[in-house]
Amino acid sequence: MLVCSSYSSSEEVFGTTNNAAQFGYNWVMTNVLPQQAGLRVNGVIYQYTAVKETQDDMLVHVQNENARGPGYIFRETDDWSGLPGNTINKLVPINMIDISYWGNGSIEVEGTGAVEDAEVIYSYQYDPCFDPQSDPNCPGYVDLFSIEVMNPDITDPLDEEYVQAELDRKANMKAQEEEEREEARKKALANKTVEKNLESILGIVKELDMFSSQALLQHDLLVNLNLLPNSYQVALKGGVYPDGQMPPDGKLPSNKNGLRLGMGSQILHDKLVELQYEKK
Numbered sequence: 001m002l003v004c005s006s007y008s009s010s011e012e013v014f015g016t017t018n019n020a021a022q023f024g025y026n027w028v029m030t031n032v033l034p035q036q037a038g039l040r041v042n043g044v045i046y047q048y049t050a051v052k053e054t055q056d057d058m059l060v061h062v063q064n065e066n067a068r069g070p071g072y073i074f075r076e077t078d079d080w081s082g083l084p085g086n087t088i089n090k091l092v093p094i095n096m097i098d099i100s101y102w103g104n105g106s107i108e109v110e111g112t113g114a115v116e117d118a119e120v121i122y123s124y125q126y127d128p129c130f131d132p133q134s135d136p137n138c139p140g141y142v143d144l145f146s147i148e149v150m151n152p153d154i155t156d157p158l159d160e161e162y163v164q165a166e167l168d169r170k171a172n173m174k175a176q177e178e179e180e181r182e183e184a185r186k187k188a189l190a191n192k193t194v195e196k197n198l199e200s201i202l203g204i205v206k207e208l209d210m211f212s213s214q215a216l217l218q219h220d221l222l223v224n225l226n227l228l229p230n231s232y233q234v235a236l237k238g239g240v241y242p243d244g245q246m247p248p249d250g251k252l253p254s255n256k257n258g259l260r261l262g263m264g265s266q267i268l269h270d271k272l273v274e275l276q277y278e279k280k
Contacts, residue, residue: 013126016045020120025107029064032105033122038130039099043123047089050080052113057081059110062120065103073101080113087117099124 015034020027033039044062052058063075076092107118129138136143 011128013128015124017122017124020105020122021046021107021118025115025118027105027120029067029102029105033099033102033124034126036099036126036128036130037134039124039126040096041094041099041102041122041124042096043094044074044076044092045090045121045123046076046092046119047087048107048118049087049116050078050085050113051116052080052085054082054084056112058113060115061108061110062105063108064105066101067103068101073097073103081111085113094123096125 013036017032020029020032033041046062048060050058050060058080060078060080061075062078063072065071066073074092074094074097076090078088078090105120107115107120109115129135129140132138132140133142135141
């Protein structure tokens with residue numbers, strides 16, 4: 001049974017354990033100390049009777065293993081060498097070592113002799129509100145089922161990053177859709193221009209066809225009504241036209257005026273071509 005003083009939620013609790021060695025000289029600390037968060041050991045009290053001959057060498061170790069590392073967190077050694085057997089009572093102050101360091105305890109004898117009637121008691125203290133959630137009366141206790149806790153007004157940076165990424169993605173999609181719409185509009189406008197030009201060309205062709213058809217109709221009408229002049233229907237006198245007079249050597253002389261005119265036309269043509277390329 002553990003022995004401790006009464007307390008309220010705002011006071012430190014001080015207490016001592018039962019005899020850790022009552023069932024043997026090896027013990028498990030989780031069965032000795034209260035498993036209270038923030039508990040600290042502030043002293044070890046022990047007593048036993050050394051049974052030995054005076055001339056025999058004997059060492060007695062009261063100890064606890066270090067639960068968080070090698071070696072011992074506590075070890076007190078009594079040297080009985082050259083001394084007669086006797087009973088010892090001892091209080092060893094401890095510098096407030098946290099419960100998490102206290103591993104299994106034992107009494108170990110080196111040399112010749114034995115230990116009887118051993119008692120090992122640990123003194124401790126702890127704050128019952130070390131964990132505020134252990135008691136609704138503790139300062140800092142939070143009701144996990146309250147509206148404020150279930151709906152905290154806290155902004156998660158990860159949520160903000162996700163929202164910003166989603167907004168950026170939608171903005172990119174919108175910009176891409178607008179670009180596609182603009183490309184489609186330009187393409188439709190180009191197609192419309194081509195169609196309009198084609199319609200104009202077809203209109204001109206149609207007008208030419210109509211003009212040609214009308215000319216044929218007028219011709220047939222004039223013929224049928226006998227309104228064409230007589231010369232239109234009178235065949236011209238045919239026959240053979242003799243060749244004109246040829247030079248004696250059979251060669252035509254060069255026409256200097258024609259040559260000059262041809263060269264002038266060629267020069268004018270070349271200038272027009274050069275002007276075309278300069279404009280491009």
